[in-house]
Amino acid sequence: MGNTNTYTEHQLVSLLKSRDDKAFGYLYDNYSGSLYTIISQIVTDLELANDVLQEVFINIWRKIESYDPGKGRLFTWMLNIARNASIDTLRSKSYQNSQKNQMMPEHEDWNAGGRIEGLNIDHIGFRKILERLKKEHRVLIEIAYFKGYTHEEISEIENIPLGTVKTRIRNALMQLREYLK
Amino acid sequence: MNTKEYISSGIIESYVLGLADPAEREEFERTCVSYPEIREARETFEISLEQYAMLNQVQPSRNLKSRIFAAIDMEKDQENIGSVQSLVAQMPSKNKTGVVAMSGWQRYFAAAAVILLLISTGLNFYFFDKYKSFNNLYDQLLASQTELASHNQVLQTKLLDYEKAVGYMKDPNMVIIRMPANPKGPDANSLTTVYWDTVTRNVYLSVNVLPPPSENQQYQLWALVDGKPVDAGVFDIKEGPGLVKMKNIPRAQAFAITLEKKGGSVTPTMEKLYVLGKV
Numbered sequence A: 001m002g003n004t005n006t007y008t009e010h011q012l013v014s015l016l017k018s019r020d021d022k023a024f025g026y027l028y029d030n031y032s033g034s035l036y037t038i039i040s041q042i043v044t045d046l047e048l049a050n051d052v053l054q055e056v057f058i059n060i061w062r063k064i065e066s067y068d069p070g071k072g073r074l075f076t077w078m079l080n081i082a083r084n085a086s087i088d089t090l091r092s093k094s095y096q097n098s099q100k101n102q103m104m105p106e107h108e109d110w111n112a113g114g115r116i117e118g119l120n121i122d123h124i125g126f127r128k129i130l131e132r133l134k135k136e137h138r139v140l141i142e143i144a145y146f147k148g149y150t151h152e153e154i155s156e157i158e159n160i161p162l163g164t165v166k167t168r169i170r171n172a173l174m175q176l177r178e179y180l181k
Numbered sequence B: 001m002n003t004k005e006y007i008s009s010g011i012i013e014s015y016v017l018g019l020a021d022p023a024e025r026e027e028f029e030r031t032c033v034s035y036p037e038i039r040e041a042r043e044t045f046e047i048s049l050e051q052y053a054m055l056n057q058v059q060p061s062r063n064l065k066s067r068i069f070a071a072i073d074m075e076k077d078q079e080n081i082g083s084v085q086s087l088v089a090q091m092p093s094k095n096k097t098g099v100v101a102m103s104g105w106q107r108y109f110a111a112a113a114v115i116l117l118l119i120s121t122g123l124n125f126y127f128f129d130k131y132k133s134f135n136n137l138y139d140q141l142l143a144s145q146t147e148l149a150s151h152n153q154v155l156q157t158k159l160l161d162y163e164k165a166v167g168y169m170k171d172p173n174m175v176i177i178r179m180p181a182n183p184k185g186p187d188a189n190s191l192t193t194v195y196w197d198t199v200t201r202n203v204y205l206s207v208n209v210l211p212p213p214s215e216n217q218q219y220q221l222w223a224l225v226d227g228k229p230v231d232a233g234v235f236d237i238k239e240g241p242g243l244v245k246m247k248n249i250p251r252a253q254a255f256a257i258t259l260e261k262k263g264g265s266v267t268p269t270m271e272k273l274y275v276l277g278k279v
Helices: A011-016 A021-042 A045-064 A075-092 A093-100 A124-131 A135-146 A153-156 A163-181 B003-007 B011-016 B022-034 B036-055 B064-097 B104-172
Strands: B174-182 B193-197 B203-209 B219-225 B230-237 B254-261 B273-278
Touching: A011 A021, A011 A045, A011 A075, A011 A093, A021 A045, A021 A075, A021 A124, A021 B036, A021 B064, A045 A075, A045 B064, A075 A093, A075 B036, A124 A135, A124 A153, A124 A163, A135 A153, A135 A163, A153 A163, A153 B104, A163 B011, A163 B036, B011 B022, B011 B036, B011 B273, B022 B036, B064 B104, B104 B174, B174 B254, B203 B219, B203 B230, B230 B254
Parallel strands: none
Antiparallel strands: B174 B193, B174 B273, B193 B203, B219 B230, B219 B254, B254 B273
């Protein structure tokens, strides 16, 4: 890490809001790895994941003014920016076209996880704890969290009532919380 | 409100992970304001999530940080241009207040300044793009250059070995002793050569063919002096043509090689006699 000093979350946020370069460098050194990990689990193309991470940090820099600590921690805010950017990329036309020639099976692959150039990402990050969930729970988290489908879409695709989708996702999330402890 | 039930309903997790719908989000944010214990439970989950994410990382590519900071610097430039543009836009309105009208050349000057700025921004994008691709190219070149350099070093060492070997072979004082395989020995293909300097009495060995020894064994060269074996040193089989310098032998009628335990033996193991050559 390039920076030797550390900040409290409160200090860091106010420095970031005043556009402090050093604080931003610190932010990058500390969080680029974990954000990159989540991105690469959604956008499984390694090169592309780097581009998404760049976009995410520029967005953080642009939007830091609107970050509200009352609604959640800084990391949570950044994590959601990263996930949203990744899912946008996943759904973009150019990405879909580039994936067409490769594999895009409809159903079976949803719970197969992803791979990046020989590195099996099933065993890092959140996917590692996903493996411990029951299959029906795992599939739902996979398509809701990593593929970004809405509850309504999942209900239609999986042919389960909307209420059941919600309950199952919440149950799965409660399980995840236990594993995170 | 039963906060315990609410906390264990999964809403916290779906809110934090961005899976809650807008109505749920709004409700949750309101609830957090009125119930500190819910807010606390949210923070606990956020912290465990963050800690987990910190422990399970894959690093992005190394030059990404500089790329991002270059892009942010460009953003800053644009912000500055934006403020200059709005300043220029305000100028005519000052006119109407009747203080001082902007004269013709001033207006042209302002317009020219804006145009120049826009051109320079455009060039910034263009050059940054160029810079990025050159940077990539440079990285690639650097990698292949390093590879070539190390390859070159290997070749140089080999060449030096060859030169030295040829030097010995050309020396008119050198006696060359061919040591073919011992017909009763373990390996019929074995072949080595001894170069023996008749002036200095230095002995150099070249291994043509010998099976690779096991890890705890080593080959040992013997000089036969009046029917008695004299140790001329142990050696490892090197790659390439390099001559191995052995012990100095003042007088001998023949040379032989046996396979011995690592470090060599005092007397040769005759069953493991691989090659033999008379002077």
